[in-house]
Each structure stands twice: as structure tokens, then as C-alpha cells.
Amino acid sequence: MAAVEEVVRARREPANLPSPSRFAGHATRSTVAMVLAGGRGSRLHQLTDWRAKPSVAFGGKFRIIDFTLSNLLNSGIRRIDICTQYRAHSLLRHIQRGWNFLDSRFDEFVEVLPAQQRTNGDWYQGTADAVYQNVDILRRQDPKVVLVCGGDNVYKMDYRVMIEEHLERGAKLTVACVQAPASECSSYGVIRADEHGRITAFQEKPAVPFTVPGRPDRIFASMGVYVFDAAYLYEQLMADAAMSHSTHDFGKDVIPRLVKDGAAAIFAHDFSNSCVNMTNGEAYWRDVGTVDAFYEANMDLTHVLPELNLY
Template identity: 45%
Template sequence: MRTSVLAMILAGGEGRRLAPLTDQRAKPAVPFGGKYRIIDFVLSNFVNSGIDSIFVLTQFKSQSLMEHIINGWNISNIHRRGRFIIPVPAQMQTEDKTWYMGTADAIFQNAHLIEDFNPDLVAVFGGDHIYRMDISQMVDFHLNNNAIATVAAIPVPIEDAHQFGIIEVDENWKITGFQEKPENPTPLPNDPSMALASMGNYIFGAHDILHLLKTDHADPASSHDFGKNIIPSLVSSNRLYAYNFYLNKIPGQKTLDKPYWRDVGTLKAFFEANMDLRATTPQLDLYNERWPIYNYHFSLPPAKFVHNEDVDTHGLTRIGKAINSIVCDGCIVSGSTVTNSILFNSVYVHSYATVHNSILLNDVDIGEHCRIRNAIIDKHNMIPPGTTIGYDRKEDEKHYIVTELGPEYGSDAWLTVIPKDRHHQQLELPKSLVTHDDGN
């Protein structure tokens, strides 16, 4: 008899470190990779793993996330005969009628969904990471070890480990120690440069999780959080296990490749994870048709590249081209140059503009003679002709959000971020640069 699994995806976090991209949307609803949203990765993992009974728990700024799930994740749209993918807004189910106080409280306030569905197992996963995973392999590991709970785990650099729950295990991957975001993380015994981190993904027996949640809710000293309270309390049970994510294999994955996982909780991490996709052979291969990432499809025309004038009447080069870039449907690159960048749907880059090492979200319009570098430009922005972004830090700081990129991008490199729907005053170009664009 097949084990029944109910998935509950935590998609209610504020994502403050990802502002301004989260100023008007929940973190799982942030666009990613040209045509997806972050939530699409965990949902695709569950559906591809044969787990299609899914509740998505939302809270902050959830409107666009709710619309995306309702419009784009109808089970019939992904050609599976599953049961449901349902967004569940926070409904203040407790007696004191509060918002979710922590990750465990979010599940506790929706415990009736578990009781009504009556599954064998409950998978509690985060909705804000970028990765591919066959979750059925983690389910098998959990069952084979008769675990009370199983935590998905991945090695991370020791300098980043303070951002995660850090796990200690024995030779059988039984958890012997767990600390949530410690100041001095415990390194791996065989590699002091790395630590074993929780991915924030858990599997529980249904009866076990209901009991644990009720006990935690009754504890006034608890933060009602899986990482801070529930998981540490289970270490002494001798039935708490870590699942090694590096052992997970999906169809179509090259044998030598390590599974890809990124926490995109900061602007720099989000930028780098998007840039990873441009590699000739990316570690996260979106072209692996055997483990697709599903998304909401727009009916848009194909991308277009126009003009091929080596030198025009003004002595300027006017060739529409994109190099080492991802360019999505509806885009027009008109006599301009795009390099090392990602253009989401319906981006228009006008003549003589250059876009380098940047991410342009849907419906961004780049005017003539613009110079854009190391930037994230959110949806529905019209950048006036002649605008320069990413070349003068002091000037960028006057108008936009600026954050560090790190020495790997060059000395004093920075990332410039323009929020969604920012209105720009049109700039007047010098007469020597005024040209006539035919609209393509």
C-alpha cells in the first residue's frame, strides 16, 4: 500500500533581507530565472516526486502569490491526475487570534487540515529556496529509519553557517546535536571549512507532528519554531535523522553533478543564483526535461533581435544582440547589446543601449543610449534615454537601493536595485545623440 504524504509549504515569510523585491510581494512570489517564481521550484519538486496533495501556507503580502498558484498551478495545467494544490491564507485560528508566531505555529494553526486529510506522513518544506529534489527518496529514508522526524541537510561553508540550523550526526546520519543559527557553528569532522546545515525541510509521521505541535503550543517559553524548538527537542529521542541532500538524484541529472541548492534570502544571493543559470553547463539545468520546473505560461510572441548596422549615419554601431544571456518571450533587443544578463518577459532594450551583468524583470523598458551594469530592475520600470546605472556609485545611491557584491566582481563592485513600478522623469539627450528609432 502506497504511503500517503501531505505537503505543507511554508510561504508566509516577509523576506526583509530581499527588499525592495519583497516590498510588494511575498518572498516565494519573487520572479526568478527569466520565467519562474521562487515557489515554482518546491511545487515542481513535489509534483515530479508524485506528491500532489499540497497546501501552501501564506501570510505577508500574499496577493500575487495567491494569484500565481490559482492561475498557474491548477493540477490539470501540469498534466497530472493529482488532487490539489491549495493556497491557505493565515486565518488566526488560535484563541488569541494572532498571526503565525513561527514556523511551527503556522502548521499548528492549520492542524485541522492534517486531521481532515489523515495522511501517513507530513512534509513541511520551505517555499523560498532554489533547487531540484526527488522528495520520494527522502520519504524512503525516513521510513527505512523509523524516524520520528527527518531533516534535509546540506554542507555549507563555515563562514555562512551562522545563518542556518547546524546539525551534528553519527555515522548513520542520526542527529546527535542541533543548534539554530549558532554564533560558533560546529564544523564537519572531516572538513573544518564546512558545516552541515538544515535546509528547512522536514518529514514527520502525521500523528507525531500533531502531538509535537500541541505540546509546543502549550509551552509559553517556546518561540513556536521548528528550528528553534521542535527539532532540538527531538535530539534525545534517538529517532531524529538527517537526510543527506547530496545523495539525492533526479532523472536527467549528470552522475558527477552535486545537487544544486541556494538560499536566495539576500539581494546578493538572489543575483548570484540567477547568474548561475547563464553558465554553459549550469549546475541547475533548467533544460532537463525529465524534471521540469512548471510555471504559469503567458501567450507572448518570441523574442526578437533587430538592426544590423555596423555604423549608422551618426557613426554609432547599431546591432541588436545578446551574448551569454537568457532572453525570454516578448523581448525586443533593438540595435542594442545585452551581455551576461537575464531578460524576463516583454523587456524592450532600445537602440545604442548596453545591458551588462543585470537582471531585468517583466515589462522593463530601457531607453536609447542607456548604460546598465550590475543591476536588478524590477517589473514595470521605464528607464529614460541616456540613463547610466551601475557606473557611478554615489549617483546610484541617490536614487536607488545599493548593496555590496563582493571582491569576486572586482574592486568596489556594487549591485544597484530599482524597486517595482518606479516612475522616472524623462531625461533630455544632447542633440548629438538624438536618433530616430523605427519602433523595433
């Protein structure tokens, strides 16, 4: 029941950001979240040899995916699909035991979507393909907005702020980004945006990245959290599926192509505007993709005033 405890606790915590408007509440009710939780986490292989990365234990009693699921529920998003693939038994058991309390009578659900080769004979080939292979299910759920996010990062975020910003701008796609050291650019997608927040360039794991204006040691890194206009998402998934040269990944293929095309309104969302309970003025987000990063994030919890406060 650790996941449930975290949800209840998070509801009591005061957020250090403005209360979302009624407009945002209506928007989240018309949102479906697609959580991508099928990753192997090869750089974390000592811990993922027998389970998917989102199912790895964190902080003594949580699983990594609990952060994403807690963020969703506390943001008012109660229609959640979870795409699973690699060694999913531990993850499925955790979701069934800890996240089975939503009421389907009110069209609330946490639904697991294992790879089923629904559209062809292949398993999920990339992040975009995982959504594409379940697009018929997504259409039946009839969202106006689709939030796509990973289940393998450690952070606390109010997605309502990002969704409201997305709708106010009339965006087709909004990409959440966080400042990170430029020395780590080879691990992330790197964003360049204009003064209005519109993305003008997107580099996937570059050797020489775009840096934050006035801060050559910092980059805007993609968090792997995307808000799509639903109809636009379906259109782009179909287009990507027809491209034989594509690896069918949002970060490697879909988003760079859309930004380069320049036809649609694609914006960046600054995570510092939606991060919950920042302690030192810095938005806390950790990839925990390596054993060292995973260890350091766990040790962050031991500080007297932890950057990530779960207490």
C-alpha cells in the same frame, strides 16, 4: 503557464539517482506536503516590499515557489497545502493561474491556507505555528507522513528518496541537510549526526558550529525540509503550542528540543542522495535570502553548463 512548463520539462529529465521503489510510491500517496510560503524575506526587502518572497520572479519566467511545487509533483506528491500570510496577492494569483490543474476527484489538490487566526487571535507566529494553526485541516486530510518545506529556496529534489529513507529507518522526523561553507553558519541551523545518520545535536545559527568530520571548513546545514510521522507531528505541535517561552519555530524551538530530549528517532537526510541533475558533483541548493545571493543564483543559469539546469 511557466510553472506548468517547468513541471513537464522536469518529468523528461533523467535524474542522477536510483529510481525510488514501489514502497516510495505508496508512501508519497499517503503524504501531505505543507509548504510554508508566508515569509516576508526581510533581507531581500528591495524585492519583497510588495510581495512574499516565494512570489519573487526568478530566471526570467518562474517564481521561487515553482521549484518547491515542481519538486513535489515530480516526486509524486499531489496533496499540497500552502500556508500564506505576508502580502500574498501576487502569490495567490500565480498559484491559481499556474498550479490549478490537479484533479480533486482523485484527492489531488493544491490548497492555499491563509492565516485565519483559527486557534487564537494571533497570525502565524513561526513555522511550527503555521502548521499548528491548520492542524485540524491536516487531520481531515489523514496523511501518514507530513512533508514540511519552505517555498523560498532554489533547488531540485526528489522527495521520494527522503521519504523512503525516513520510513526504512523507522524515524519520527527526518531533516534534510546540505553541505555549506562554515563561514555561513550564522545563517543556518547546523546539524551533527552519528555514523548511522541519527541527529545528535542541532544548533540554530551558531557562532561556532559543528563541522563536517574531516572538513573543518564545511557544515551540514538544515534545508528547512522536514519529513514527520503525522501522529508524532501533531503531538509535538500541541506540546510546542503550550510552551509560553517558545517562538513556535521548527528550527529555533521544536527540533532543538526534540534532539536534546533524545527520546525519538530523528535522522538527517543528505541532500546529495536526492538532488536531481547534479553537474559538478555538488548538490545545488540556494537560500537566495539576500539581494547578492538572489543575483548570483540567477547568474548561475547563464553558464554554458549551469549548476542548476532548467533547459
